[in-house]
Amino acid sequence: MYRYDEFDHRLVAERVQQFRGQVGRRLSGELSEEEFRPLRLMNGLYLQLHAYMLRIAIPYGTLSARQLRMLATIARRYDKGYGHFTTRQNLQFNWVKLAEVPDLLADLARVEMHAMQTSGNCIRNVTADHLAGVAADEIEDSRIWAEIIRQWSTLHPEFSFLPRKFKVAVTGSPRDRAAIAVHDIGIRVVRNGAGEVGFAILVGGGQGRTPVIGTWIRDFLPRAELLNYLEAILRVYNLLGRRDNLYKARIKILVNAVGADAFRAMVEAEWATIRGGALALPEAEIARIRAYFAPPAYRALPTVDLASAVRDARDPAFAAWARTNVHPHKVAGYAAVTVSLKPHGGVPGDMTAEQMDALADLAERFSFGEIRATHEQNLVLADVEQAALPDLWRALGAAGLATANAGLLTDIICCPGLDYCNLANARSIPISQRIGQRFDDLARLHDIGPLKIKISGCINACGHHHVGHIGILGVEKHGAEAYQVSLGGSGDENAALGEIVGPSFSADAVVDAVETIVATYVGTRTADETFLDTYRRVGLKPFKEALYAAH
Amino acid sequence: MTANRLSDGAVVYFDAAGGWSLNFAEAATVSDRVAAEALLDRAMPAVKARLIIEPYLMEVALDTDGWRPTRERERIRAAGPTVRRDLGKQAEGFGFKG
Numbered sequence: 001m002y003r004y005d006e007f008d009h010r011l012v013a014e015r016v017q018q019f020r021g022q023v024g025r026r027l028s029g030e031l032s033e034e035e036f037r038p039l040r041l042m043n044g045l046y047l048q049l050h051a052y053m054l055r056i057a058i059p060y061g062t063l064s065a066r067q068l069r070m071l072a073t074i075a076r077r078y079d080k081g082y083g084h085f086t087t088r089q090n091l092q093f094n095w096v097k098l099a100e101v102p103d104l105l106a107d108l109a110r111v112e113m114h115a116m117q118t119s120g121n122c123i124r125n126v127t128a129d130h131l132a133g134v135a136a137d138e139i140e141d142s143r144i145w146a147e148i149i150r151q152w153s154t155l156h157p158e159f160s161f162l163p164r165k166f167k168v169a170v171t172g173s174p175r176d177r178a179a180i181a182v183h184d185i186g187i188r189v190v191r192n193g194a195g196e197v198g199f200a201i202l203v204g205g206g207q208g209r210t211p212v213i214g215t216w217i218r219d220f221l222p223r224a225e226l227l228n229y230l231e232a233i234l235r236v237y238n239l240l241g242r243r244d245n246l247y248k249a250r251i252k253i254l255v256n257a258v259g260a261d262a263f264r265a266m267v268e269a270e271w272a273t274i275r276g277g278a279l280a281l282p283e284a285e286i287a288r289i290r291a292y293f294a295p296p297a298y299r300a301l302p303t304v305d306l307a308s309a310v311r312d313a314r315d316p317a318f319a320a321w322a323r324t325n326v327h328p329h330k331v332a333g334y335a336a337v338t339v340s341l342k343p344h345g346g347v348p349g350d351m352t353a354e355q356m357d358a359l360a361d362l363a364e365r366f367s368f369g370e371i372r373a374t375h376e377q378n379l380v381l382a383d384v385e386q387a388a389l390p391d392l393w394r395a396l397g398a399a400g401l402a403t404a405n406a407g408l409l410t411d412i413i414c415c416p417g418l419d420y421c422n423l424a425n426a427r428s429i430p431i432s433q434r435i436g437q438r439f440d441d442l443a444r445l446h447d448i449g450p451l452k453i454k455i456s457g458c459i460n461a462c463g464h465h466h467v468g469h470i471g472i473l474g475v476e477k478h479g480a481e482a483y484q485v486s487l488g489g490s491g492d493e494n495a496a497l498g499e500i501v502g503p504s505f506s507a508d509a510v511v512d513a514v515e516t517i518v519a520t521y522v523g524t525r526t527a528d529e530t531f532l533d534t535y536r537r538v539g540l541k542p543f544k545e546a547l548y549a550a551h
Numbered sequence: 552m553t554a555n556r557l558s559d560g561a562v563v564y565f566d567a568a569g570g571w572s573l574n575f576a577e578a579a580t581v582s583d584r585v586a587a588e589a590l591l592d593r594a595m596p597a598v599k600a601r602l603i604i605e606p607y608l609m610e611v612a613l614d615t616d617g618w619r620p621t622r623e624r625e626r627i628r629a630a631g632p633t634v635r636r637d638l639g640k641q642a643e644g645f646g647f648k649g
Contacts, residue, residue: 026601027557033604047604049628050639051560080638095638097559347634418624419632426623429634481623 001062001370002147002292004112011155012109015116019043020102027099042122043105044115048422051095055118056108060128060146060170061089061373065360068371070111072356078104083356085341085349087413087464088167089127089373090118094420116154121162123153123234127169129177130374133293134382136330139189140197142172144290145226148281152227159234163241164249166234167206174493179375181205181214181495182467184251185233192220199226203233203263204255205495207461212252213495217264223286225271227279232270236263296368296383301333304386318393320442321404326389335386337367338406339379339396344436347429348414349377358399366392376413376452378406409451409518410436413464417457417474418481424457426474426481427507431455434511439518448518451531454489467491469532470517471498472510483510487517487543488535501544513547520546552579552590553628554603562628562640563603565594571603574645575629580611580618620647 004012019039026036040046044055056071063071071091075083078100079093086092096104108114117124126149128142129135149168153159159166169183180186186202199221205214221229237251240258255263306328313319327336339359342348351359359379363371366388367381374380384392396402405411412435415421417428432455439445454468458475465471471486482504489498505513518531520543525534535543552565563571564578572578581587587608594606609625611618620626629647631639640646 029601033557033598047555047560049624050562050631099558418627419634424624427627427633433634476623479621479623 012114016105016109023102041119044118048420054093054096056091056115057118057125058089058373059150060143061130063371065363065369067111068356068360072353075353082350082352085373085377087375089375121164122160123166126150127178129171130372130380131336134329134336135173136328137175138173139191140172141293142170143293146170147289162238163243176493179491182207186214198222204252206250206252207466209459211466211497215260224281228274229271231279232267235270236266298331303332321393321402324404325406333386335384337381337384339401340403340405341378342411343403344410344440345433348412348432355399362395407450408445409439409448413454415456415463425476426457428455428457428474435514438511449530466497481507485513499540502548516546517543552606553609554606557601557604575647
């Protein structure tokens with residue numbers, strides 16, 4: 001994985017010192033809250049309902065065992081013994097104290113981590129496919145490009161005060177596991193007719209109160225021009241994006257206002273002025289970054305057919321876990337493993353310090369000491385020998401990390417909601433907990449098959465409800481929590497926005513509504529149809545009728 | 552009137568003695584708009600003294616158990632996360648119950 005060079009080290013160390021001074025001046029009264037707020041937000045420090053929350057950047061979700069151990073230490077030393085993995089592959093601590101944050105950041109810097117650009121109107125932490133480097137269908141490791149973008153965007157002076165926040169995601173595969181269609185810029189590594197590797201570029205996707213699936217503006221961008229082209233997009237947005245209305249400030253609003261063709265023309269015109277210029281990537285530099293993501297020292301192992309090995313496993317509990325949580329790997333004899341952070345009845349994405357330490361040990365024992373965070377709030381061990389899967393499964397189980405539900409109904413994306421968040425209108429975690437308890441029967445869960453539920457506690461959509469197969473949005477209605485349900489959303493390569501089924505449900509009724517939706521699907525599906533297949537075939541109507549039949 | 556403490560973000564309430572309490576049960580209440588606006592002025596010294604940030608008024612209603620925040624958001628601020636009863640005010644012995 002990437003290791004800091006002298007510039008990274010100096011930059012992060014300087015930032016810790018600057019923030020130490022800023023916190024000191026705030027506590028001594030030299031800075032007012034109005035002066036201090038933008039400074040703390042530039043360092044990922046929010047004020048939430050009960051305490052300050054610190055959001056830590058995990059570039060493209062990749063962590064070393066050493067870094068995960070430091071996060072465990074920080075959870076114990078500065079927080080209440082746990083952290084929360086987010087939908088942007090970041091980690092949040094919920095209970096930090098202002099005066100202690102500079103020491104916390106200094107500890108973090110010791111393992112090459114920081115909290116910069118996890119807030120504010122800048123280019124945020126770049127996300128990527130959590131199976132980067134190991135997926136069989138991959139053209140190229142997306143982390144190489146995410147790292148190049150990270151270096152370019154870090155403290156970029158021209159783009160530190162954009163009209164609004166800006167999110168970039170990269171996938172190296174045709175299959176999209178990084179939800180690129182709902183990012184301000186989505187990048188897909190592609191090969192052109194001549195066999196050259198380059199990028200397809202999508203702009204103006206996003207969720208929030210105005211959900212939009214992004215528009216492709218370029219089918220093929222030569223590799224060397226990646227940063228020049230991104231610079232051109234950002235420049236057009238920075239000049240023309242609205243600054244008068246918070247709700248109309250994202251690039252998706254601009255693209256919609258001027259039209260995709262006009263937007264593309266402006267980007268291409270800007271690109272023409274800088275093409276081949278200072279940001280053109282030399283092959284040697286690409287090779288230097290690529291070397292950081294060179295494959296680990298795999299052993300030569302016999303090819304094993306994963307599906308038949310799982311079928312033949314004698315322990316049905318292991319087989320159930322392997323069926324959903326183990327993924328094919330491009331190297332013979334290896335597999336990638338989803339470490340579920342979705343125990344039934346637990347808090348999606350939460351992880352205790354003890355679990356972090358345990359997983360750091362397991363990563364070293366089984367997966368070359370590397371861990372990835374996924375945007376679906378799980379973790380991945382990407383390079384596990386297939387023969388070691390039963391041992392890993394037992395060890396994960398002992399740490400409470402082996403729930404056999406990856407990609408199934410209880411593998412829910414869920415924002416912190418009104419239990420923690422200052423912006424939320426309704427709680428989201430208790431809904432996911434009750435769904436987990438209701439669908440606790442593993443055989444039933446596996447029979448229902450792939451089904452993504454995503455829950456947000458407000459219109460800002462941190463819980464990705466717009467792209468949930470079943471999306472649940474918490475609202476406040478006459479002073480009480482209520483939940484709007486949508487169906488048919490998807491965040492993958494066939495991205496779609498969900499359609500709202502009808503009037504909202506009370507907190508008591510919403511789990512029953514999910515049950516009704518699932519029953520309607522099970523009663524309607526043909527042999528091999530997934531929930532989404534069935535929905536796309538039959539549409540909203542049968543679900544709507546079943547849900548509102550009694551009214 | 553409620554705010555967050557500058558040092559750690561903890562939820563605090565303006566009390567009858569003119570200080571700031573962690574305990575919702577000790578919050579001062581007023582019953583009309585004029586008195587409420589006056590209350591906001593009384594938060595300014597604590598803001599200037601860097602004790603609290605972002606003070607605002609919250610609505611409460613009297614029921615059989617006493618005063619109760621009318622909004623779920625304020626009930627959760629007064630108690631702690633409902634999904635972690637072992638954390639926050641509720642775990643420290645002065646969380647709002649109800």
